[in-house]
Amino acid sequence: MTRFAPGKPARSPKALMPTLSPLSPGATIGILGGGQLGRMTALAAAQLGYRSHIYCPEADAPATQVTSLTSIADYRDEAALADFAKAVDVVTYEFENVPFIAAETLARLVPVHPGPEVLRICQNRLREKDFCRSADVPTTRFAAVRGAQDLHDRVAEFGRPCVLKTAELGYDGKGQVAIERDTDLDAAWAKVAEAAATAGAVLESFVDFRLEISVIVARGLDGARQTYVPVENQHKNHILDQTIVPARVSEKVADKAEGIARHLAEEIGLAGLLAIEMFVTADSQVLVNEMAPRPHNSGHWTLDAAVTSQFEQLVRAIAGLPLGAPDRLTDAVMKNLLGEEAAAAQAAWSDPNEKLHLYGKVEARPGRKMGHTTKLIRR
Numbered sequence: 242m243t244r245f246a247p248g249k250p251a252r253s254p255k256a257l258m259p260t261l262s263p264l265s266p267g268a269t270i271g272i273l274g275g276g277q278l279g280r281m282t283a284l285a286a287a288q289l290g291y292r293s294h295i296y297c298p299e300a301d302a303p304a305t306q307v308t309s310l311t312s313i314a315d316y317r318d319e320a321a322l323a324d325f326a327k328a329v330d331v332v333t334y335e336f337e338n339v340p341f342i343a344a345e346t347l348a349r350l351v352p353v354h355p356g357p358e359v360l361r362i363c364q365n366r367l368r369e370k371d372f373c374r375s376a377d378v379p380t381t382r383f384a385a386v387r388g389a390q391d392l393h394d395r396v397a398e399f400g401r402p403c404v405l406k407t408a409e410l411g412y413d414g415k416g417q418v419a420i421e422r423d424t425d426l427d428a429a430w431a432k433v434a435e436a437a438a439t440a441g442a443v444l445e446s447f448v449d450f451r452l453e454i455s456v457i458v459a460r461g462l463d464g465a466r467q468t469y470v471p472v473e474n475q476h477k478n479h480i481l482d483q484t485i486v487p488a489r490v491s492e493k494v495a496d497k498a499e500g501i502a503r504h505l506a507e508e509i510g511l512a513g514l515l516a517i518e519m520f521v522t523a524d525s526q527v528l529v530n531e532m533a534p535r536p537h538n539s540g541h542w543t544l545d546a547a548v549t550s551q552f553e554q555l556v557r558a559i560a561g562l563p564l565g566a567p568d569r570l571t572d573a574v575m576k577n578l579l580g581e582e583a584a585a586a587q588a589a590w591s592d593p594n595e596k597l598h599l600y601g602k603v604e605a606r607p608g609r610k611m612g613h614t615t616k617l618i619r620r
């Protein structure tokens with residue numbers, strides 16, 4: 242029998258259903274966030290016989306274009322959240338910067354996977370790194386920084402170069418200041434001070450990595466886990482440019498990276514997907530950089546070159562279905578199309594080894610993720 246902690250509101254009868262019986266065809270997956278990750282999740286859900294209901298603040302977002310069920314509302318709108326909870330059978334998210342309160346509010350009404358606690362950890366770089374430390378997983382050397390003087394003290398301790406980051410809401414390199422040999426520390430602090438006042442900041446020593454990799458791990462409601470092969474990520478201007486599948490690392494490093502991902506999924510109590518970005522050093526250390534509890538840009542290759550795409554895997558995981566095989570069918574290179582690059586990628590339509598995906602965004606702002614191509618390396 243399900244028991245409730247005193248003082249917690251009772252769950253709706255829907256949430257009392259045994260979690261291990263899979264969602265029936267026609268059930269509705271609620272997705273917080275309207276971007277391309279939500280769009281591709283909704284398409285995968287449709288393929289498995291489910292509906293999707295998108296909740297996001299913006300009208301005509303990429304995900305809302307592929308389903309008729311949408312709630313266009315602020316993430317803190319309690320009435321809209323309650324209506325959304327009534328309309329769906331399970332909730333997931335396609336980006337991790339939804340206010341925690343939204344996930345927490347929904348979790349009282351309907352199953353939310355990954356759970357709000359996973360979101361809370363992944364939303365904050367300090368909590369994320371503390372969590373890795375508690376799970377005995379190596380990360381970059383790091384410390385919380387509470388003010389300009391603290392920054393001076395920590396930089397003296399860590400040595401230069403290092404990187405100052407806001408603890409929350411950073412993405413694609415935003416909210417980061419590189420501290421080089423001649424960087425003025427008071428000026429560096431001033432750049433993050435406002436964001437740090439509410440969420441804190443973290444100093445990391447600079448990792449002279451050989452390459453960056455990521456591993457996506459899925460964990461089902463029954464605790465089964467599957468990992469995708471480690472892939473290699475190349476960034477331009479701090480935004481993912483290309484993903485090379487598989488990563489050019491030794492079998493030993495690949496095993497280590499997959500082992501870390503499986504371990505973190507277990508320790509965090511995951512249901513759904515967790516993407517883990519890691520640095521590989523010249524001496525083959527694998528250090529966790531950051532985690533995202535959702536599909537990941539570096540997993541887009543799985544749409545065309547894996548038995549089960551990361552989006553299908555997410556839906557399977559949270560619907561209580563068995564996980565699919567994550568095996569890679571071919572090697573591949575995924576290239577993000579930013580801004581005007583999408584219009585320039587037309588040749589991909591006629592290349593038998595290339596698949597072009599577009600996200601339905603009209604305005605090609607510089608740096609905006611408009612689509613991607615996956616080049617299949619068939620031997």
Ligand SMILES: Nc1ncnc2c1ncn2[C@@H]1O[C@H](COP(=O)(O)OP(=O)(O)O)[C@@H](O)[C@H]1O
Pocket residue numbers: 381404411412413414415445446447448449450453476479518530531
């Ligand atoms: N401590 C570090 N040492 C070396 N490079 C770093 C470090 N932290 C971040 N970077 C570089 O900046 C990129 C973006 O940083 P990341 O922490 O992943 O933030 P986000 O992806 O949220 O912007 C990383 O992929 C990496 O290339």
Ligand SMILES: [Mg+2]
Pocket residue numbers: 413518531
């Ligand atoms: Mg990153």
